[in-house]
Amino acid sequence: MKTATISVSGMHCDGCAQIVRNVLERQDGVQTSTVSYADSTARVLFDPARMDESRLLQIIEKAGYGATPQPD
Structure with a gap:
């Protein structure tokens, strides 16, 4: 598992x-x-085998919000 902060x-x-x-x-x-x-x-x-951080950003943006990755 991996954690992303956005x-x-x-x-x-x-x-x-x-x-x-x-x-x-x-x-x-x-x-x-x-x-x-x-x-x-x-x-x-x-799970990085099934999802990646760039896709997480796209999902948030598609919902109508801005999304920018934060360093861990």
Whole structure:
């Protein structure tokens, strides 16, 4: 398993954070995620054999939010 930390822009409330979390956790290869509106971040635990960080960014962007990888 691998953990990615992603800056998420465009969230306006905790409901937005829940949307991002739900979208991420529906993906094959994502085990769990923690999304914080207050910190504008998402931490995602995923299987690198089935998912990669660039795809995580695309998934968040497709949901209508900005996504930028953060160094570990």
